[in-house]
Amino acid sequence: MLLISVQCWRMQYAPAVLADMLRVPAQVKFGDDLSMQFHFAKWSVIGALMGLAGCVSLAGDDPGTWYQTMQGRLPSGDRLYICHGFGCAYTDRVDFTRADRRRLARFLRAGRGSAKAERAALSKAVVWQEKRVGRAIGSSNDIGGLDLKNAGVRGQMDCIDEATNTTSLLLYLENNSLLRHHTVGRPVARGFFIDGRYPHASAVITEKKSGLQWAIDSWRRDNAEAPDVMLLDRWFRVRSRDLDRLDMENG
Numbered sequence: 001m002l003l004i005s006v007q008c009w010r011m012q013y014a015p016a017v018l019a020d021m022l023r024v025p026a027q028v029k030f031g032d033d034l035s036m037q038f039h040f041a042k043w044s045v046i047g048a049l050m051g052l053a054g055c056v057s058l059a060g061d062d063p064g065t066w067y068q069t070m071q072g073r074l075p076s077g078d079r080l081y082i083c084h085g086f087g088c089a090y091t092d093r094v095d096f097t098r099a100d101r102r103r104l105a106r107f108l109r110a111g112r113g114s115a116k117a118e119r120a121a122l123s124k125a126v127v128w129q130e131k132r133v134g135r136a137i138g139s140s141n142d143i144g145g146l147d148l149k150n151a152g153v154r155g156q157m158d159c160i161d162e163a164t165n166t167t168s169l170l171l172y173l174e175n176n177s178l179l180r181h182h183t184v185g186r187p188v189a190r191g192f193f194i195d196g197r198y199p200h201a202s203a204v205i206t207e208k209k210s211g212l213q214w215a216i217d218s219w220r221r222d223n224a225e226a227p228d229v230m231l232l233d234r235w236f237r238v239r240s241r242d243l244d245r246l247d248m249e250n251g
Contacts (some may be wrong), residue, residue, distance in 0.1 A: 062184040063167055074165045075175070077162070080168045082133050083161040084142075086151040090135045101176065108178040115181035115207045122170070122182075122205070122216060122225050129169045132226040142223035143241065158199045159219040161189040166203035166218050166227070182207055182214075190236050192198065204232060220244070 018244035067074050072088045073081035078096045096104075104125055111121030121137075134140030139155040150156035157165070170184040202217040217236035218227035220243060228235075228243060 063186045066187050071194055075168045075172050082137055083164045084139055087160050088157040094133055112180050118181045119229050123229055126218055126227050128225050134155045134223055144221040145198050162219040163201040165205050166216055
């Protein structure tokens, strides 16, 4: 019997995410042991090849395809649809006000001098959004990292929720011409089980001048704490426990 643990989203979303990564239909139902073993063997082979080839190119696609796969909703005007409960189990709308837009504009003005400064500003914007959203939908006590006991609980978020919500904020900023040095990409996923890591997802931006892609990953820490911002190539290789260790060493 094959036992699979999932790091940051509900079991039924794993085949959909992996299929989305590999662009093939997701037909696996994890309740069917025989089907699961057959398909997992296929995923393992393809996953190993994908791991050798690299997955960074997946970040350049239209973000809208992510929302279709995850049953989320793209932001519309000043309205964002916030996912929570793990795997976008719940979606609540949050309307940004003019005051909200001005606050975000102040963050981004402070980062207009360089791509590095803009990424620092985006980190602050993510923290602000999580505070703002927390008051609106009850996610202020969202627990970061591996927390499977809260799957299905309103206000708690896994990496699918976090990647979706961060991307929604980034798209809102882009749609309001507040990004100068970056464009918003499609969230990406990493981990194939056989490579010793569980599946995980993150929002992505691309630096206009250099073409470098960056992960903005708000899953690992509690609500309204600074996200991990790092080169996407490093994000694909790093393990969450290594980042936790660095946090402890840096106090």
